[in-house]
Amino acid sequence: MPKRARPATPAPLEALRRPLALTRAGMVLERGLRAFWPVLSLAALGFSAAAFRLQDYLPAGWLGAALWAGAAALVIALVWGAWRFRWPAPREAVARLDATLPGRPLTALSDAMVLGGNDAASRALWEAHLARMAARAAGARAVAPAPDLAPRDPFALRLTALTALVLAHLFGAPDRVLDVQAPGVPGSAEAAMGPSWEGWAEPPRYTGKPGLYLNSLDGDLIALPEGSRMAFRFYGPAGAIPFEETVSSPAALPEAETGETLQKREFIVERSGIVEVGGPGGRRFEVTVLADETPSVELVGLAERRADGKLAQPFHAIDDYAVTAGRARVSLDLDAVPRLYGLALAPEPREDLVFDLPLPISGSRADFIETLAEDAARHPWANLPVKLTLEVEDGRGQTGSTGAQAIELPGRRFFDPLASALIEARRDLLWSRENRVRVAQWLRAVSYRPDEFIPKYDIYLMLRMTVQRLETGPLTPEVRDEVAEALWQMAELLEDGGLADALAAMQQAQERLSEAIRNGASKDEIAKLMQELKEATDRYIQMLAERAQPEEGPQFGQQQPSQQITGDQIQQLMDEIQRLMEEGRMAEAQELLDQLARMMENLKVTQGQGGEGNMPGNQSMQDLAETLREQQKLSDDSFRQMQEGFGEGAEPEQPGAGEGEQGQGGTGADELAKRQHSLRQQLGRQQGLMPRLGNEPGDTARQQLDEAGRAMEEAEQALRDGDNGLAIDRQADAIEALREGMRSLGEALAEEAGRQQGNPGTDGERRLGDALGGNSAREAPRDPLGRSLGNGERFGAQDEMLGADDVYRRARDLLDEIRRRSGERLRPEDELDYLRRLLDAF
Template sequence: MTKRKPDPVLSSTDPALRKVSRKISQTRLGLVVERGLRAFWPALSLLAVAVAALAFGLAELPAGVFWGIVLLWALALCATLAIGFRAFHWPSRAEALARVDETLPGRPLTALGDGMALGGDDPATAALWQAHMTRMAERAKAAKAVRPDPDLAPRDPYALRMTAILLLVVALVFGAPARMFNPGAVPGGTAPALAAMGPSWEGWAEPPRYTGQPGLYLNNLKTDTLTLPEGTRFSFRFYGDASAIGFTESVSSPAAVPQSEATTDVSRRDFEAVQNGIVEISANGGRKFDITIAPDNAPEVALTGSVERRADGTMVLPFHASDDYAVTSGQAKIKLDLAAIPRKFGLKIDPEPRETLIFDLPMPYTGSRSDFDGSLVEQAEKHPWANLPVKLELDVTDGRGQTGSSGWQEITLPGRRFFDPLASALIEMRQDLLWNRENGPYVAEILKALNNRATDLIRSTEVRVLLRGVIGRLDQGLETPGVRDELADMLWQMAELVEDGGLSNALERMQRAQERLSEAMRNGASQDEIDKLMQELKEATDDYIRMLAERNKDQGDQPPQDGQQQGQQITGDQLQQMMDEIQRLMKEGLMAEAQELLEQFNRMMENMQVTQGQGEGNQQMQSLRDTLRDQQELSDEAFRDLQNGEQGQGQQGQGQQGQSQGQQNGQGQQSGEGQPGQGNGSSGQSLSERQRALRQELDRQKGLLPDLGSEESDRAQKRLNDAGEAMERAEEALREGDNGRALDNQAEAIQSLRDGMQALNNAQNGEERRQAGQQGEQGEARGGEGGQNGQREVPRDPLGRSAGDGNRVGTDENMLQGENPYGRARDLLDEIRRRQAERDRSADERDYLDRLLDRF
């Protein structure tokens, strides 16, 4: 145990510890400053504001206003002082010692004040305690004074103290501190003081800010000849007797009247220089300035190249702009060139008036704006004028407000180009609709013609649904521009779905990419568009090759039988080389040769067979069974929903009337909120949304089915297509709230699914029997040639491999054994190349290696 002793630092005779006592006293003084600032910073801020106000001439205000401000300030000062005195507490020496002790390891100052409570009679204990005290004394000698830390930020969250300090500094630097004690002792204080000074003047010339040139104080200039930018602002101030100062100038506009604000002895002149001339002041220290005005020419702008169209329809407009000083802003204005548009089909009638299309030209963020090149990149592919003749004008403005123009030029407004014929037709209908709302009936007739052959022309079920929705809205009429724009967005969405695909079958995506690329080459598409389509073809081809690998995965590494080896064998490297060659020919402008090679590539890919194993067929059949089960469950929910709706309506006749009215109100609507057929399933989706998801899943499964080339296979595809169409009709009925009609269509979809599954099963069984029959015939042919057990002994080469059946070259054995046969093949090829490069080998050996490389 320990007991406290008197302050060991004060009572110590050690000079080092006496120095620590001074550090504690300094820290105590710092605590006084710290607590004083915390308590009195509002009062000190008020004092700083008062000094700044007096330095800027507060005492020159009318007496009533001045003393009113002083009274309010005094009350605020008294309140802050009272709060400060209440919050201030004088620090003790013990608090200062504790503050210093906190900075030392082990708190030695506190330890030096401790004493032994027990064990003082034991010499060993006393010696240990003395060693402890000696060590604490040594640590205490490292003590330093602690700086005050007012930490005013939490107490002044709005930084009012900093504002007061700033005002005080500005007043001392730029104000006149003498005004606090003698307001009339400084220039401009009172009229008698100015009068005592005699006539004098001051003048400034300030060039426009956009020129970047500095302002001039005319009194300090050594020269009387000045060259200044047009628009320079002159300001003169005259002190003393105004009648004793003569002033003339001839640089401002003759129509301009200089503003003047004069009293008995002070006047001012402000004007803008726009022409060459003189400025003369005749008085004590007068000057005559010969002014030359540098003209400020209007800015210039021009196109530096043709307008470019990127693959996604983005417009790229290169331009060059220049000015004497800086271009501040610019615009690109586009208006329809009606005289250059072929007036036929939907464009035959006059267009609805539209405002000029305006884009802001990009300005450099860094560097000079006096002379620069830029490119305007904007999205205009959805504008009604996209891909139509327009007129373009570039305008730029400088800091003086002068404008430069490139003049109107005829261009075609860049927009996205659709190479699929159906997508192109939909975009044309969209353009006709946006051209004038009176084209609504005409567009509706064209879309109805497409809808009449929707199953043959439109692969995507979603596009067919959107098409029918657009037709329904067009039949209702286009009363407002908002309805027209909404239908235009739907047509754009349909065109994108058709153009970009969305097909689940990789082979169809690849063929679609080939058709679009071929169409683009025939229509003279830009290089950027061709590059994009070529990239899409590469990606679609990669997907198709990946699909082949996945479908053949279940067959293992065994080679196909003779009856199956009818497709053309081609490697990924060969495909890549062919596509690279097509791209090279297109870049060199040899479109005819590229088109021919593309057709050859198309025929090669069509000859590739997609084989399918038994395991995959079972998996596809199971997926169709799951779809059938989900459709039955959805039909049961729709039936229960219909029953609940009839019970809530009461009488059967009223229910039929309500159902008819619901169908009329729901016609053309896209959502089914509030309709009887829109009950929620377990997933929270409406019945129509679940029906739509089920139909999309069936579309995906149909794309994965193989084409077995039999009547049963064709029948299976037809019945599954019928099921998809019935699901589509059920979806529309559920959206309109007609659950009765939806149940009929769902029943038709269920029956079509069953028929399609049965036909697919028959087709798969027939294919298996055909393959088994081919294998049996081949076995009989080999077995009839003798040998043990009816089999002919096949000759083998020295390595033990079968030399073939005598009618063909090769072997029936699986040569691709091991974990990574293709990797081993690459290693062998690399080894052959390495050995062929060794010059010390014999000529015969290197010749043999050359033949191997040429072969493989």
């Protein structure tokens, strides 16, 4: 048998005595808490109950039972904890400390050579290994205990006990825990020592001021908010301590609670006066009442009508402490209503509209400005004269009001003539059911010649059904409301063409995605919600594009002509949101999502890089974008399959293996190859449908798409051959070629749009739409450093290299450009070497 070599250090753990001792002590604490947390929780609850003098309120005979029950529970918990507790062995402390060090050096220092002990080289290598492990062990630090009590206490009982213990020390009498009175005879100890008293003053909670313990006050002057509660306890025989106060209302003065040795007196402070306690140790307090001012509220300007027809009324509220509630009341101003047509009849009784005023979620409520935003567009009083009254209330129940302000209740405006008439008929019907005959006759007259008035057949059918319901059967309030809802829906279809539903679906998708970001949803959930948002946005943009013809008069949801953004820019913004979420930068993603929501609320869309909604090639850009997304997804799936193959330790396929011998891996490769073939055919069809643009960017776009098609074919063949590595490379080439092709196609469309408008511009110009509704502008192409290209294609030195406001974004774009160029194999070797050195440096 070969002789085993001894470790270089006879006692390798001697130098780690202190970290090991601390680690073991932490393990003792950790296991002790796990075993005895019920004991500690019961003890804390018992101490808290005693500190709050629960024993003074227990009925006769209950105190002993409570003590015996508590003691039994403590004994059971103690026995249970002792049975579960295990004292940590020294080797367990060594193992825990060793697990925190790289390479487990403590275990290595305890090892011994089995072979090679007689070889000098082996011994030298072993000594070097031990020296390195000793150096690592020297950096050992004690491991902190980790009780991990949450799984063992799912109901958080320990936290409840801890909270009770803290409150007992703050507000109880912890120094009197052992002072156990006889049941039903509270205060006997104080009675034995002679008469004494205690007093408290508690301001109203809404003031935020702390309570006062009167016995601890040095002075005799007290300033209390109006409505404060004062409470006194008198220990000793009844009437032994004289008491007098002049601060409460005599009518509201409660009777004193009297016991054998304890009397209580509580009252509300209403006015300034004195509170005097006589006898030994008595005090006289001069109480000054701080009046609680009535809150006030005022309108900040008149109510505004938002683009969606909602009411927006800013207001300013003030109180000396805090406004606790507020209401807005809207009542019909019948004297100001023009009594014409359907409004000539007396209106049916209808309750006032009442809205709760918004209050600040955080910060002070003593002085704030908020905006009441409510949707009253469907109310019968919309766009009619009303009286608006705002009222606020403080914690004492006092109210302040703006008084009745005459305004016109904001509601949605309809500019389509038939839609506007339907809304007027709806208003007349809701105004009074006596307008039933008039409204039915008018609707029948409109539906008599539908070709001249009604653009959609489904609206015609809805009109006929509405007329039938008005002319037959009783018009109950329920039927009236159903008819009114049908008229509103017809008006929306005429005005928006379904645009309102598309906008609501898009806003709902945005809200769901924001909620997922706030709640820390998984990547799969966020990806699914992001796809839903893209689909809803695409539907909304498509409907906007269909309605983009010039119309007379203002249109709901439109902006000024200069406030435009292209469909491609919206897609780029959404791609940026998805990229930030994938990188875990949720705060930045939420900011961009909020920006997108604000932008889409009031949008006039022109799709395509050229910024013109009716330009040829817009559909081609959308189709190519979809193909690019599908190709990226296919590349991810190919890479994932290659990783799974490596993880399973799959052997390389033998040249003679047939298709039937490939197993599951072959089946997956065939499926990926079929998807790649389908994408290649899809790209071919899109190339055939592309517009013929006779300019250089258009030719470049076709060349790039041809290159993408060839790369797809090579990727398909590589997938069929089982060479996933080559397939992924060709798919990356296809993705890059698709991006370059789309970029060139966008430039070609922009140039063609400029030519049609009589402003051809230079080669490569782009029309940029301000994402926030700013003016569009033509901008010459720039090099990766942000410098503009001159007419002679020379770099201009007059611009700053990083002129953009966001230098970090510019740096990221520059790094992406360097990476793209370094991957182009046809560039000169010197240039490629320079680009690689740049990447290594940054």
